[in-house]
Amino acid sequence: MADVKKVVLAYSGGLDTSVILKWLQDTYDCEVVTFTADLGQGEEVEPARAKAQAMGVKEIYIDDLREEFVRDFVFPMFRANTVYEGEYLLGTSIARPLIAKRLIEIANETGADAISHGATGKGNDQVRFELGAYALKPGVKVIAPWREWDLLSREKLMDYAEKHGIPIERHGKKKSPYSMDANLLHISYEGGVLEDTWTEHEEDMWRWSVSPENAPDQATYLELTYRNGDIVAIDGVEKTPATVLADLNRIGGANGIGRLDIVENRYVGMKSRGCYETPGGTIMLKAHRAIESITLDREVAHLKDELMPKYASLIYTGYWWSPERVMLQQMIDASQVNVNGVVRLKLYKGNVTVVGRKSDDSLFDANIATFEEDGGAYNQADAAGFIKLNALRMRIAANKGRSLL
Numbered sequence: 001m002a003d004v005k006k007v008v009l010a011y012s013g014g015l016d017t018s019v020i021l022k023w024l025q026d027t028y029d030c031e032v033v034t035f036t037a038d039l040g041q042g043e044e045v046e047p048a049r050a051k052a053q054a055m056g057v058k059e060i061y062i063d064d065l066r067e068e069f070v071r072d073f074v075f076p077m078f079r080a081n082t083v084y085e086g087e088y089l090l091g092t093s094i095a096r097p098l099i100a101k102r103l104i105e106i107a108n109e110t111g112a113d114a115i116s117h118g119a120t121g122k123g124n125d126q127v128r129f130e131l132g133a134y135a136l137k138p139g140v141k142v143i144a145p146w147r148e149w150d151l152l153s154r155e156k157l158m159d160y161a162e163k164h165g166i167p168i169e170r171h172g173k174k175k176s177p178y179s180m181d182a183n184l185l186h187i188s189y190e191g192g193v194l195e196d197t198w199t200e201h202e203e204d205m206w207r208w209s210v211s212p213e214n215a216p217d218q219a220t221y222l223e224l225t226y227r228n229g230d231i232v233a234i235d236g237v238e239k240t241p242a243t244v245l246a247d248l249n250r251i252g253g254a255n256g257i258g259r260l261d262i263v264e265n266r267y268v269g270m271k272s273r274g275c276y277e278t279p280g281g282t283i284m285l286k287a288h289r290a291i292e293s294i295t296l297d298r299e300v301a302h303l304k305d306e307l308m309p310k311y312a313s314l315i316y317t318g319y320w321w322s323p324e325r326v327m328l329q330q331m332i333d334a335s336q337v338n339v340n341g342v343v344r345l346k347l348y349k350g351n352v353t354v355v356g357r358k359s360d361d362s363l364f365d366a367n368i369a370t371f372e373e374d375g376g377a378y379n380q381a382d383a384a385g386f387i388k389l390n391a392l393r394m395r396i397a398a399n400k401g402r403s404l405l
Contacts (some may be wrong), residue, residue, distance in 0.1 A: 004141060006031045006112040008103050010129070013048030016118045018166050018402050020145050021055055024116060025266045026164075033059040033110050035102060039065045039095055040242065042183030049359035055168060061106055065098060066184055073098055075186055077315060078284050079303065080338075081292075081330045084312040087262050089281045091186025096125060097320035100132025102351070107140060114141035121147045124267050128318035135321035158234040178205065184245050186258075186278040194273050201261055201275050208253040212350030215256035219348040221355075222251065222283070226291045226343070229336030231284065245280045252279025256350040267317040283352055287343040290354040294362040295339050306337060 007024055011034035034057050036048040037374050045062055052060045075095050082156030084090055092391050103115045115133055115345060119125035121144070128141050161168040177192035187207055193199045203211060225233035231244045239247065252258050266272050292301060314325045325357045341359025345352055367377045397403075 004028050004114045004168045005011055006033065006110060007114040007116050007143060008033045008107045008110065008112045009116045010099055010103060010118065010120075011022070011036050011048060011052065013045075013051045014378055015154070015157055015161065017166050017167055018051060018055070019151065020116065020263075021052070021057070021159050021208075022164050022166055023145055023149065023151075023160075024143065025056070027148075030114075031059075032057055032108060032116075033061065033063040033112055034328070035063070035106050035272075037061070038064045038066060039069050039098070040246065041182040043182070051167060053323060058241065059110055061102075061380060064375045065102070066242040067240055069098055070245050072182060073320075074245065074281075075230045075241055076333070077282070078288055079336050080308050080311050080328075081285060081287070081289055082308060082315065084316045085264055087260060088264055088276065088316075089186065089278045089285065090312065090315050091183065091276060091278055091281065092181050092188050093124070093128065093316045093318075094185065094320075095181075095183045095320065096128035097132045100321070101136060103129070104133055104140065107137065114143055115343060116143040116145065116204040119144065119146065120269070122268065124316070124318065127267055128320075132320040132321050138339065145399055153167040166183070181209075184242060184249070185281050186276050189275040190272065194275060197263060198272050205275065206259065206277060207257055208249060209279055210254065210256050212256035212259075215349045219346050220251060220255055222345045222347065224283075224287045224343050224345065225341075226359075227340055229288070229292075229333075229339040231287070243266050248280030248283050250279075252283050252347065252352075253277070255279075257347060257352055258282040259350070264331070283345065283347070284354045286354060287345055288339075290340050290343045290357045291339055291359065294357050295341065295359050297363065300335050304332065306398045307331070 002216070006027065009021060009024065009031055009032050011021060013036065021032055021034065024030060035050040036045050038045045047089075049060050049062055061203055077094050078089065082090060084093070106112070107115055117126070117129045130144075130302070131362050133140050135141060151160055158168065160166075178189040178194070179191045181188045189201070189205055195203060213290070223235050224231050232240070234239055234244060234247055248281065258277050258281065260276040261273075262276070262279065263273045265272050295364060296304075311325070311328050311332070314320070314322060338361040340361050341357065343354060344356035346355045365377075367374055
Protein backbone atom coordinates (compact mmCIF):
# COMPACT_ATOMS: atom_id res chain seq x y z
CA MET A 1 0.00 0.00 0.00
CA ALA A 2 2.87 2.34 -0.73
CA ASP A 3 0.51 4.47 -2.80
CA VAL A 4 -1.69 5.41 0.18
CA LYS A 5 -1.75 9.20 0.41
CA LYS A 6 -4.61 9.81 2.82
CA VAL A 7 -6.38 7.51 5.27
CA VAL A 8 -9.50 7.95 7.40
CA LEU A 9 -9.01 6.49 10.87
CA ALA A 10 -11.83 5.46 13.22
CA TYR A 11 -10.41 7.34 16.21
CA SER A 12 -11.48 7.30 19.85
CA GLY A 13 -8.56 9.23 21.31
CA GLY A 14 -7.61 6.32 23.56
CA LEU A 15 -4.30 4.48 23.72
CA ASP A 16 -4.81 2.10 20.80
CA THR A 17 -6.07 4.55 18.21
CA SER A 18 -3.65 7.28 19.30
CA VAL A 19 -0.77 4.90 18.69
CA ILE A 20 -2.36 3.87 15.39
CA LEU A 21 -2.54 7.51 14.32
CA LYS A 22 1.18 8.03 14.82
CA TRP A 23 2.01 4.61 13.37
CA LEU A 24 0.07 5.39 10.19
CA GLN A 25 1.87 8.71 9.80
CA ASP A 26 5.28 7.06 10.20
CA THR A 27 4.71 3.74 8.45
CA TYR A 28 2.75 4.95 5.45
CA ASP A 29 4.01 8.55 5.35
CA CYS A 30 0.42 9.60 4.71
CA GLU A 31 -2.05 12.22 5.84
CA VAL A 32 -4.53 10.97 8.45
CA VAL A 33 -8.12 12.14 8.81
CA THR A 34 -9.71 11.23 12.16
CA PHE A 35 -13.34 10.25 12.65
CA THR A 36 -14.84 10.03 16.15
CA ALA A 37 -18.44 8.86 16.51
CA ASP A 38 -20.76 9.68 19.39
CA LEU A 39 -23.06 6.66 19.56
CA GLY A 40 -24.17 7.37 23.10
CA GLN A 41 -21.24 5.65 24.78
CA GLY A 42 -21.52 8.05 27.69
CA GLU A 43 -17.97 9.40 27.40
CA GLU A 44 -16.89 12.84 26.26
CA VAL A 45 -15.80 12.70 22.62
CA GLU A 46 -14.56 16.27 22.20
CA PRO A 47 -11.14 15.62 23.87
CA ALA A 48 -10.36 13.50 20.83
CA ARG A 49 -10.25 16.71 18.80
CA ALA A 50 -7.48 18.26 20.93
CA LYS A 51 -5.46 15.03 20.85
CA ALA A 52 -5.76 14.77 17.07
CA GLN A 53 -4.78 18.43 16.63
CA ALA A 54 -1.74 17.91 18.86
CA MET A 55 -0.64 15.12 16.53
CA GLY A 56 -0.88 17.32 13.46
CA VAL A 57 -4.23 16.17 12.09
CA LYS A 58 -5.85 18.84 9.93
CA GLU A 59 -9.16 17.18 9.06
CA ILE A 60 -11.05 16.07 12.16
CA TYR A 61 -14.59 14.68 12.15
CA ILE A 62 -16.55 14.36 15.39
CA ASP A 63 -20.13 13.29 14.63
CA ASP A 64 -23.16 12.93 16.88
CA LEU A 65 -24.76 9.82 15.37
CA ARG A 66 -27.08 8.88 18.21
CA GLU A 67 -30.38 9.52 16.43
CA GLU A 68 -29.23 7.92 13.18
CA PHE A 69 -27.91 4.93 15.10
CA VAL A 70 -31.19 4.17 16.83
CA ARG A 71 -33.53 5.23 13.99
CA ASP A 72 -31.76 3.50 11.09
CA PHE A 73 -30.01 0.57 12.75
CA VAL A 74 -31.33 -0.35 16.22
CA PHE A 75 -35.05 0.10 15.49
CA PRO A 76 -34.96 -1.85 12.18
CA MET A 77 -33.14 -4.67 13.98
CA PHE A 78 -35.73 -4.81 16.78
CA ARG A 79 -38.59 -4.99 14.26
CA ALA A 80 -37.28 -8.51 13.64
CA ASN A 81 -37.05 -9.40 17.37
CA THR A 82 -33.40 -10.10 16.71
CA VAL A 83 -31.43 -12.31 19.10
CA TYR A 84 -28.13 -14.07 18.31
CA GLU A 85 -27.68 -17.60 19.69
CA GLY A 86 -30.80 -17.27 21.80
CA GLU A 87 -29.59 -14.46 24.08
CA TYR A 88 -27.33 -11.75 22.64
CA LEU A 89 -29.08 -8.53 21.54
CA LEU A 90 -26.20 -7.55 19.21
CA GLY A 91 -25.30 -4.23 20.82
CA THR A 92 -21.75 -4.11 19.44
CA SER A 93 -22.58 -5.73 16.10
CA ILE A 94 -25.28 -3.24 15.10
CA ALA A 95 -23.01 -0.20 15.64
CA ARG A 96 -20.33 -1.35 13.19
CA PRO A 97 -22.21 -0.86 9.89
CA LEU A 98 -22.88 2.78 10.79
CA ILE A 99 -19.21 3.39 11.59
CA ALA A 100 -18.22 1.72 8.32
CA LYS A 101 -20.72 3.90 6.45
CA ARG A 102 -19.32 7.13 7.91
CA LEU A 103 -15.72 6.03 7.27
CA ILE A 104 -16.55 5.63 3.59
CA GLU A 105 -18.57 8.86 3.42
CA ILE A 106 -15.65 10.78 4.93
CA ALA A 107 -13.20 9.06 2.61
CA ASN A 108 -15.32 10.24 -0.32
CA GLU A 109 -15.59 13.77 1.07
CA THR A 110 -11.86 14.14 1.75
CA GLY A 111 -10.49 12.23 -1.23
CA ALA A 112 -8.88 9.59 0.99
CA ASP A 113 -7.88 6.32 -0.64
CA ALA A 114 -7.82 4.19 2.52
CA ILE A 115 -9.54 3.64 5.85
CA SER A 116 -8.15 2.26 9.10
CA HIS A 117 -9.56 0.82 12.31
CA GLY A 118 -8.32 -0.45 15.67
CA ALA A 119 -10.00 -3.86 15.64
CA THR A 120 -7.72 -6.79 16.43
CA GLY A 121 -7.08 -9.81 14.24
CA LYS A 122 -8.88 -12.09 16.71
CA GLY A 123 -12.27 -10.44 16.77
CA ASN A 124 -15.46 -9.95 14.82
CA ASP A 125 -15.15 -6.19 14.40
CA GLN A 126 -12.42 -6.35 11.75
CA VAL A 127 -14.81 -8.39 9.60
CA ARG A 128 -17.76 -6.08 10.24
CA PHE A 129 -15.86 -2.88 9.44
CA GLU A 130 -14.24 -4.24 6.33
CA LEU A 131 -17.22 -6.07 4.83
CA GLY A 132 -19.19 -2.85 5.19
CA ALA A 133 -16.41 -0.76 3.67
CA TYR A 134 -15.98 -3.03 0.66
CA ALA A 135 -19.74 -3.18 0.07
CA LEU A 136 -19.97 0.63 0.01
CA LYS A 137 -16.66 1.40 -1.76
CA PRO A 138 -15.29 -1.72 -3.48
CA GLY A 139 -11.87 -0.27 -4.31
CA VAL A 140 -11.09 1.19 -0.90
CA LYS A 141 -7.85 0.14 0.78
CA VAL A 142 -8.08 -1.06 4.38
CA ILE A 143 -5.25 -0.77 6.91
CA ALA A 144 -5.64 -2.92 10.03
CA PRO A 145 -2.54 -2.23 12.17
CA TRP A 146 -3.19 -5.12 14.58
CA ARG A 147 -2.64 -7.47 11.64
CA GLU A 148 0.62 -5.77 10.66
CA TRP A 149 2.58 -4.47 13.63
CA ASP A 150 4.34 -6.16 16.54
CA LEU A 151 2.81 -3.97 19.27
CA LEU A 152 0.78 -6.85 20.63
CA SER A 153 0.58 -5.90 24.32
CA ARG A 154 -0.57 -2.90 26.31
CA GLU A 155 2.96 -2.41 27.64
CA LYS A 156 4.39 -2.24 24.12
CA LEU A 157 1.72 0.27 23.15
CA MET A 158 2.54 2.41 26.20
CA ASP A 159 6.27 2.28 25.39
CA TYR A 160 5.59 3.30 21.78
CA ALA A 161 3.40 6.19 22.96
CA GLU A 162 6.07 7.39 25.38
CA LYS A 163 8.85 7.12 22.80
CA HIS A 164 6.89 9.17 20.23
CA GLY A 165 5.48 11.77 22.60
CA ILE A 166 1.87 10.64 22.23
CA PRO A 167 -0.21 12.28 25.01
CA ILE A 168 -1.37 9.21 26.94
CA GLU A 169 -1.63 8.97 30.73
CA ARG A 170 0.55 6.10 32.00
CA HIS A 171 -0.55 6.74 35.56
CA GLY A 172 -4.00 8.00 36.33
CA LYS A 173 -7.33 6.65 37.43
CA LYS A 174 -7.51 2.89 37.76
CA LYS A 175 -8.09 1.27 34.39
CA SER A 176 -10.92 -1.26 34.06
CA PRO A 177 -9.55 -4.81 33.75
CA TYR A 178 -12.14 -5.45 31.01
CA SER A 179 -12.20 -4.71 27.32
CA MET A 180 -15.36 -2.62 27.05
CA ASP A 181 -17.51 -1.28 24.25
CA ALA A 182 -20.47 1.03 24.83
CA ASN A 183 -23.17 2.73 22.81
CA LEU A 184 -26.81 3.65 23.36
CA LEU A 185 -27.88 0.01 23.07
CA HIS A 186 -25.46 -1.65 25.47
CA ILE A 187 -22.13 -2.00 27.27
CA SER A 188 -20.05 -5.12 26.68
CA TYR A 189 -17.33 -6.55 28.95
CA GLU A 190 -14.66 -9.06 27.93
CA GLY A 191 -11.30 -10.21 29.30
CA GLY A 192 -10.05 -10.22 32.89
CA VAL A 193 -11.67 -12.83 35.13
CA LEU A 194 -14.28 -13.45 32.42
CA GLU A 195 -11.74 -15.51 30.50
CA ASP A 196 -12.35 -18.28 33.06
CA THR A 197 -15.83 -19.52 32.17
CA TRP A 198 -16.35 -20.92 35.70
CA THR A 199 -15.61 -17.65 37.50
CA GLU A 200 -18.61 -15.48 38.36
CA HIS A 201 -18.51 -11.94 37.00
CA GLU A 202 -17.74 -9.26 39.57
CA GLU A 203 -20.61 -7.16 40.84
CA ASP A 204 -18.68 -3.88 40.58
CA MET A 205 -18.13 -4.48 36.86
CA TRP A 206 -21.63 -3.33 35.89
CA ARG A 207 -22.04 0.34 34.97
CA TRP A 208 -25.68 0.90 33.96
CA SER A 209 -27.72 -1.34 36.22
CA VAL A 210 -28.25 -2.13 39.87
CA SER A 211 -28.30 -5.78 40.84
CA PRO A 212 -31.81 -7.29 40.89
CA GLU A 213 -31.35 -7.90 44.62
CA ASN A 214 -30.86 -4.17 45.19
CA ALA A 215 -33.55 -2.99 42.80
CA PRO A 216 -36.60 -1.18 44.28
CA ASP A 217 -39.17 -3.22 46.19
CA GLN A 218 -41.95 -1.46 44.29
CA ALA A 219 -42.64 -2.32 40.65
CA THR A 220 -42.35 0.29 37.89
CA TYR A 221 -45.07 0.40 35.24
CA LEU A 222 -44.47 1.64 31.70
CA GLU A 223 -46.66 2.19 28.67
CA LEU A 224 -44.93 2.08 25.28
CA THR A 225 -46.72 3.34 22.17
CA TYR A 226 -45.87 1.68 18.85
CA ARG A 227 -46.24 2.97 15.31
CA ASN A 228 -45.26 0.70 12.41
CA GLY A 229 -43.26 -1.48 14.78
CA ASP A 230 -41.24 1.33 16.41
CA ILE A 231 -41.68 2.92 19.84
CA VAL A 232 -42.77 6.54 19.43
CA ALA A 233 -43.86 7.43 22.98
CA ILE A 234 -43.27 6.44 26.61
CA ASP A 235 -46.22 6.91 28.98
CA GLY A 236 -47.94 8.97 26.30
CA VAL A 237 -45.06 11.40 25.78
CA GLU A 238 -43.68 11.34 22.23
CA LYS A 239 -39.92 10.97 22.00
CA THR A 240 -37.20 10.65 19.37
CA PRO A 241 -35.66 7.19 18.81
CA ALA A 242 -32.45 8.00 20.71
CA THR A 243 -34.40 9.50 23.61
CA VAL A 244 -36.64 6.44 23.77
CA LEU A 245 -33.64 4.15 24.13
CA ALA A 246 -31.83 6.42 26.59
CA ASP A 247 -34.93 6.64 28.82
CA LEU A 248 -35.51 2.88 28.70
CA ASN A 249 -31.85 2.31 29.64
CA ARG A 250 -32.25 4.56 32.65
CA ILE A 251 -35.55 3.06 33.80
CA GLY A 252 -34.51 -0.51 33.09
CA GLY A 253 -31.12 -0.13 34.75
CA ALA A 254 -32.75 1.24 37.90
CA ASN A 255 -34.82 -1.95 38.07
CA GLY A 256 -31.93 -4.37 37.55
CA ILE A 257 -32.90 -5.28 34.00
CA GLY A 258 -30.69 -6.28 31.10
CA ARG A 259 -27.66 -8.14 32.51
CA LEU A 260 -26.33 -11.07 30.53
CA ASP A 261 -23.36 -13.46 30.87
CA ILE A 262 -22.82 -15.69 27.82
CA VAL A 263 -20.29 -17.64 25.81
CA GLU A 264 -20.79 -16.89 22.13
CA ASN A 265 -19.36 -18.25 18.90
CA ARG A 266 -17.30 -15.60 17.12
CA TYR A 267 -17.32 -15.52 13.33
CA VAL A 268 -13.54 -16.01 13.20
CA GLY A 269 -13.96 -19.44 14.83
CA MET A 270 -13.26 -19.12 18.56
CA LYS A 271 -15.62 -19.08 21.50
CA SER A 272 -15.66 -15.96 23.64
CA ARG A 273 -17.23 -15.16 26.98
CA GLY A 274 -18.80 -11.75 27.33
CA CYS A 275 -21.06 -9.91 29.71
CA TYR A 276 -23.57 -7.39 28.42
CA GLU A 277 -25.83 -4.71 29.86
CA THR A 278 -28.78 -3.99 27.60
CA PRO A 279 -31.59 -2.66 29.81
CA GLY A 280 -33.47 -0.68 27.15
CA GLY A 281 -33.08 -3.38 24.52
CA THR A 282 -34.35 -6.07 26.89
CA ILE A 283 -37.51 -4.01 27.48
CA MET A 284 -37.90 -3.30 23.75
CA LEU A 285 -37.69 -6.96 22.77
CA LYS A 286 -40.35 -8.02 25.28
CA ALA A 287 -42.68 -5.18 24.38
CA HIS A 288 -42.33 -5.60 20.62
CA ARG A 289 -43.23 -9.26 20.76
CA ALA A 290 -46.26 -8.31 22.86
CA ILE A 291 -47.63 -5.77 20.39
CA GLU A 292 -46.98 -8.20 17.52
CA SER A 293 -48.89 -10.91 19.39
CA ILE A 294 -52.18 -9.06 18.81
CA THR A 295 -51.46 -7.35 15.48
CA LEU A 296 -49.63 -9.93 13.34
CA ASP A 297 -51.23 -12.76 11.41
CA ARG A 298 -50.18 -16.15 12.79
CA GLU A 299 -48.27 -17.33 9.72
CA VAL A 300 -46.54 -13.97 9.28
CA ALA A 301 -45.42 -14.08 12.92
CA HIS A 302 -44.17 -17.66 12.56
CA LEU A 303 -42.33 -16.88 9.32
CA LYS A 304 -40.62 -13.93 11.02
CA ASP A 305 -39.49 -16.23 13.81
CA GLU A 306 -38.05 -18.66 11.25
CA LEU A 307 -36.18 -15.91 9.40
CA MET A 308 -34.87 -14.16 12.52
CA PRO A 309 -31.87 -16.44 13.26
CA LYS A 310 -30.56 -15.90 9.73
CA TYR A 311 -31.11 -12.14 10.03
CA ALA A 312 -29.35 -12.12 13.41
CA SER A 313 -26.41 -14.06 12.00
CA LEU A 314 -26.06 -11.58 9.12
CA ILE A 315 -25.80 -8.70 11.58
CA TYR A 316 -23.43 -10.54 13.92
CA THR A 317 -21.07 -11.54 11.12
CA GLY A 318 -20.98 -8.13 9.46
CA TYR A 319 -23.32 -8.50 6.48
CA TRP A 320 -25.61 -5.52 7.22
CA TRP A 321 -24.83 -4.02 3.81
CA SER A 322 -25.39 -7.31 1.96
CA PRO A 323 -28.27 -7.77 -0.53
CA GLU A 324 -29.70 -10.64 1.51
CA ARG A 325 -29.97 -8.50 4.67
CA VAL A 326 -31.64 -5.72 2.66
CA MET A 327 -34.10 -8.24 1.21
CA LEU A 328 -34.94 -9.61 4.66
CA GLN A 329 -35.33 -6.08 6.00
CA GLN A 330 -37.89 -5.25 3.32
CA MET A 331 -39.91 -8.32 4.29
CA ILE A 332 -39.66 -7.49 7.99
CA ASP A 333 -40.64 -3.85 7.48
CA ALA A 334 -43.63 -4.86 5.34
CA SER A 335 -44.88 -6.94 8.27
CA GLN A 336 -44.87 -3.92 10.58
CA VAL A 337 -47.53 -1.79 8.83
CA ASN A 338 -50.19 -2.78 11.36
CA VAL A 339 -47.91 -3.16 14.39
CA ASN A 340 -49.45 -0.20 16.16
CA GLY A 341 -50.79 0.24 19.67
CA VAL A 342 -49.75 0.35 23.32
CA VAL A 343 -48.01 -2.19 25.54
CA ARG A 344 -48.10 -1.94 29.33
CA LEU A 345 -45.12 -3.43 31.19
CA LYS A 346 -44.26 -4.19 34.79
CA LEU A 347 -40.57 -3.92 35.72
CA TYR A 348 -39.54 -5.58 38.95
CA LYS A 349 -36.15 -6.76 40.20
CA GLY A 350 -34.64 -7.74 36.87
CA ASN A 351 -37.88 -8.96 35.29
CA VAL A 352 -39.96 -7.47 32.48
CA THR A 353 -43.57 -8.68 32.50
CA VAL A 354 -46.19 -7.76 29.91
CA VAL A 355 -49.40 -6.90 31.73
CA GLY A 356 -51.44 -5.31 28.93
CA ARG A 357 -51.56 -4.68 25.21
CA LYS A 358 -54.11 -2.89 23.01
CA SER A 359 -54.37 -1.79 19.39
CA ASP A 360 -56.92 -0.49 16.91
CA ASP A 361 -55.31 -3.02 14.54
CA SER A 362 -55.67 -5.94 16.93
CA LEU A 363 -56.62 -9.34 15.48
CA PHE A 364 -57.66 -10.59 18.91
CA ASP A 365 -61.44 -11.17 18.93
CA ALA A 366 -62.82 -11.69 22.41
CA ASN A 367 -66.12 -12.94 21.00
CA ILE A 368 -64.32 -15.88 19.39
CA ALA A 369 -61.63 -16.51 22.02
CA THR A 370 -63.99 -16.48 25.01
CA PHE A 371 -64.51 -19.54 27.21
CA GLU A 372 -68.09 -18.39 27.69
CA GLU A 373 -70.89 -18.73 25.14
CA ASP A 374 -69.86 -16.95 21.95
CA GLY A 375 -73.29 -16.51 20.35
CA GLY A 376 -72.40 -18.78 17.44
CA ALA A 377 -69.23 -16.94 16.37
CA TYR A 378 -67.35 -20.25 16.39
CA ASN A 379 -68.86 -23.67 15.75
CA GLN A 380 -66.92 -26.10 17.91
CA ALA A 381 -68.22 -29.07 15.94
CA ASP A 382 -66.15 -27.89 12.96
CA ALA A 383 -63.00 -28.86 14.85
CA ALA A 384 -63.67 -32.59 14.41
CA GLY A 385 -63.25 -32.49 10.63
CA PHE A 386 -60.28 -30.17 10.92
CA ILE A 387 -58.49 -32.63 13.22
CA LYS A 388 -59.30 -35.68 11.08
CA LEU A 389 -57.99 -34.02 7.92
CA ASN A 390 -54.77 -33.02 9.63
CA ALA A 391 -54.39 -36.56 10.99
CA LEU A 392 -55.00 -38.19 7.59
CA ARG A 393 -51.37 -38.79 6.62
CA MET A 394 -50.58 -40.27 10.04
CA ARG A 395 -53.67 -42.51 9.91
CA ILE A 396 -52.65 -43.79 6.46
CA ALA A 397 -49.11 -44.55 7.69
CA ALA A 398 -50.45 -46.39 10.75
CA ASN A 399 -52.78 -48.46 8.56
CA LYS A 400 -49.72 -49.45 6.49
CA GLY A 401 -48.03 -50.82 9.58
CA ARG A 402 -45.89 -47.75 10.26
CA SER A 403 -47.25 -47.09 13.73
CA LEU A 404 -44.72 -45.57 16.10
CA LEU A 405 -45.81 -47.89 18.95
